[in-house]
Amino acid sequence: MKPYTLHLLRHGAPEVPGLLLGRTDTASTAEGIAACAAQASGLAVETLISSDLTRCHAAATAIGEASGLPVTTDPRWRELDFGDWDGLPGSAIDAEALGRFWSDPDAHPPPGGEAWSALAVRVSAALTDLEPHPTLVVTHGGAIRAALHRLCGFDQRQLWSFDLPYGVLVSLQVWPGAAHLVAIRP
Template identity: 70%
Template sequence: MTAFALHLLRHGAPETPGLLMGRTDGAPTSAGIAACAARAEGLGIERLIASDLRRSRAAGEVIGEASGVPLVVDPRWRELDFGEWDGQPASAVDPDAFVRFRDDPDVNPPPGGESWAALVARVSAAIRDLAPAPTLIVTHGGAMRAALHALCGFDQRQLWAFDLPYAARLSLRVWPGERSGAQIAGLYA
C-alpha cells in the first residue's frame, strides 16, 4: 500500500505551564493556538484530528477553519493520564517516584494513572483506524512519543531524546497495514 503523510502537532502553550497535564483540561494561550496554526500552514492535509482536550481541540478548530478541513475529535489522542499527579507541578511529586516512573512507566505508573502500555495501545488503535490520506493530528507530547514507539519501534529511553516543545510538529511517512511502519520526514520545533 502507498505511504501517506502523517503530521503530529503538539498543542500550544497552556495558560498554566509546568504542570503534569494528562486528563487536566487546561486552556491554551492565544499565542499557543497561533503557533499551532502557523506550524500547520501549507501541509495539504485531507484529514484533521485532535484530542478532545481543549488545549489540542482549540488549535484544531482554528486549523480546520483556515484549511477548510473538518475537525474530527478523538479522545484516543489524549495525553497519558497522570492519576493523582495530574494537574500538579512535577516538583510536587515525590522525586523518587517520579524517577521510577520516568525509568519504567509500565512498572511504575503514576498512582491511579495510566501505564505506558495503555497509552501505546490506545494510540496504536487510533493509528490503525487512520485513512491513508495526508493527516494532521493535534495532540500531546506523550501521545506523539507513543506513536513513534508504535510506528518506528523506538524504546522508552530513545523517545525521551526527542525534544517536543509546545507547537512542535513531527512529520512522518506512514505505510499502513497490519504491520504498519513509518519514516520520520521532519521535526519542526
C-alpha cells in the same frame, strides 16, 4: 498500498506552565494556538483530527477554520493520564516516585494513573483506524511518543530523548501494513 503523510502536532503552551497535564483539561495560550496554526499553514492534508482536550481542540479548530477542514475529535489521542499527579507541578510530587516513573513509566505509573503500555495501546488503535491519506493530528507529547513507538519501533528510553516542545510538528511517511510503518520526513 501507497504511503501517506501523517503530521503529528503538539498543542501550544498551556496557560499554566510547569504542570503534569494528562486528563486535566486546560487551555493553551492565544500565542500557543497561533503557533500551532502557523505550523499547520500550508500543509496538504485531507483529514484533521484532535484530542478531545481543550488545549488541542482549540488549535485544531483554528487550523480547521483557516483550511476549511472539519475537525474530528478522538479521545484516544489524549495525553497519558497522570492520575493523582494530574495537574500538579513536579515539585509537589515525591521525587523518588517521580524518578521511578520517568525511568520506567510502564512499571511505575502514577498512582491512580495510566501505564505507558495503556497509552501505547490506545494510540496504536487510533493509528490503525486512520484512513491512508494525508492527515494532521493535534495531540500531546506522550501521544506523539506512543505513535513513534508504534510506527518507528523506538523503545521507552529512546522516546524520552526526543525534545517535543509545545507546537512542534512531526511529519512521517506511513506505509500501511508494514512491520514498522514510517520514515521521518525532512
